[in-house]
Amino acid sequence: MTSRNDEDDNGFAEWGGYMAAKKAKLVEQYEQQASSSKKQSDILTGVAIYVNGYTSPSAEELKILMSAHGGVYHTYQMPKTTHIVASILPNAKVKQLGSVPIVKATWISDSIAAGALLDHRKYLLYTGHDDKQPKLDCVRPKTLTAADPGFLSEFYNNSRLHLISTLGAEYKQLVNQLREKSNGVYPGRERLRTLPRGLAPSERVVMHIDMDCFFVSVGLRSRPQLRGRPVAVTHGRGTPINRPQASVECENELVKKYFPNENFEDVDSHGSMAEVASCSYEARQCGVRNGMLLGNALKICSDLKTIPYDFEGYREVSTALYKTIAEYTLDIEAVSCDEMYVDVTPILAAANITVEDWATHIRKEVIAVTGCPCSAGFGANRLQARLANKRAKPAGQFYLRPDDVETYMAQVSLSDLPGVGSATVAKLTKMGLHKCGDLQTVSRGQIQAELGNKIGQTVADLANGIDHKPLNFHHERKSVSADVNYGIRFKDKTEASNFLQSLSAEVCARLKDVGMR
DNA sequence: ATCCTCCCCTAC
C-alpha cells in the first residue's frame, strides 16, 4: 500500500469499487475522529501511552480518550512514551520493555471517570519482583494474527527492518534540519588543535563511517563478558517449534525447482527460523552473516551466543554518532542509522591535519561517546571511501590514496561494488568476470548488453574506481509506503480488507506526519 | 524521444 494508487484495479473491477468505498469511509472516520477529539479536559497532560495487544477499553478507544483529555497516544513505543498499557505480558517481554511502567487500560478510563489522574501504581500490571504471571483484566486470544486489530503495532514493535527504515529516514531528516538552522560554526573543530599540523591533503577527501556490527556492539556494552566471542542479535533463542520433516523437505524442493539458479539456504526441521540481524566478527569467521537464519548459523557456529534486540539502544547510539559528526561539519549524507558519507576536505584544510590523524581522532571520539566501535574509510569519491571502509573493518581506518586506486581496484571483487548484488553477480559470472580487473578484458558495450545501459556503464566506471555520483547533503523523500509480508494468512475477504484498511490508515498517518495532505 | 506502468534489483 503506497501513497500512489497501486491498490486500485488489479483486474477486479468489483475490488476497485470496493476500495474506493473503503477509502471514502476512511476519510469519514478521520474527520469524525478529529471532531470527537475536541478537548474535554487536561487530566492526562504529560501522559504518553503505547498500547500493547488487546485491552479494554480498546487501543482505538484509548487513542480517542487520550487526545480528548490532553494525553498523547503512540502507535508504537517511543522514547517519550511514559506508560505502556497492556492486559497481559509474558515476563520475558516485561524485562525487554525496560523501565517504563506497564499499566492496565482501566487506569485511563478510571482517571477520566474520576475527573483526575489517579495513581498509576494502583494499576500496575506487573508488580515487579515476584515471578507470578500478571493478572488478566480481559479475555485475550492466544496468538495475534494479521486479522487482529493490534497486529500492526505489535509487528512494528518487533520488526528490526521497520526500525532501521524508520531510523534511516529520521537521520536524513535530522541532517536536513541541522543544515537549515546552522550558523556555520563547528565547535568540534576546536578539539583538533592538539593534532600535528601542516599536512592536509590538497585533493578532495570523502569519509565513509559505519558502526562495526552495529546491533551486536550496542548489545555488548552491557555484556562485556561476551566480547571476543561469536555473538548474534536475533529474536530466536535457537529452540524453534518443530516443523514436520515432510513440510520442510517440500519447501526446500519447491525453492530449488522455482529458483534453480539461486543458492538459497536450506531450511531444516530443527533450525530456528529467526533471522540474525547482526553478528560479531568472531561469528563471521565461522561464516555467519547478517540476515542468515539462526538455525543455519548455529549449524556452522555451534557456540554462537544470541542476545536480544535493544531498539532504544540503537536509537541512542545512532543519535550520538550523528551529533558527534555534526560538531565538525554538516556536509553529511546520511545513509542509515549506523552509516554516513562525509566530505571531510574542509575539516582537514581548516585544521591542517592528515587523514590518518583525523580518522584516529574521530573514531576515538565515537567510541567514547557511544561505547561502540566504528570504522572509517577515505577516498576521492564515495566508492573509494566505501571500499576503503570495507578493508578498514573492524575497528580500523584506511585511506585509499589516489595513486593506489588503479592497483587496488583490479583485485576488488565485482560483488563488493555498491549496487552489484546477487542477480548482477550471476550475470557477470556467466560472462567469466569476477574481479574489477577482469572488466578490462571486455568492451563497455558487452557489459551494457548484459546488464542494461545504465547499470552497465555504472559498473564499468565503478570497476575503475570512478564514481560520478556526488554526495547529497539534503534529502527529499519521494514516496511513502507501508507493506507487510509477515504472518499474512486470511480466512476470508473481510479479514483481508480489514487489514488493508489498517495499512491504509498507517500510510495516511505517515503522510500526515510528513506534513502532506 | 518521452511517457507510463509494471516489474526487478539493491541496500541498510
Place this chain on the structure above:
DNA sequence: TAAGGTAGGGGAGGAT
C-alpha cells in the same frame, strides 16, 4: 515461533 520494511534506481515494453 517470529515479527520477511522501506526507499530509490532502473529496465522492458507499450502508448503517446
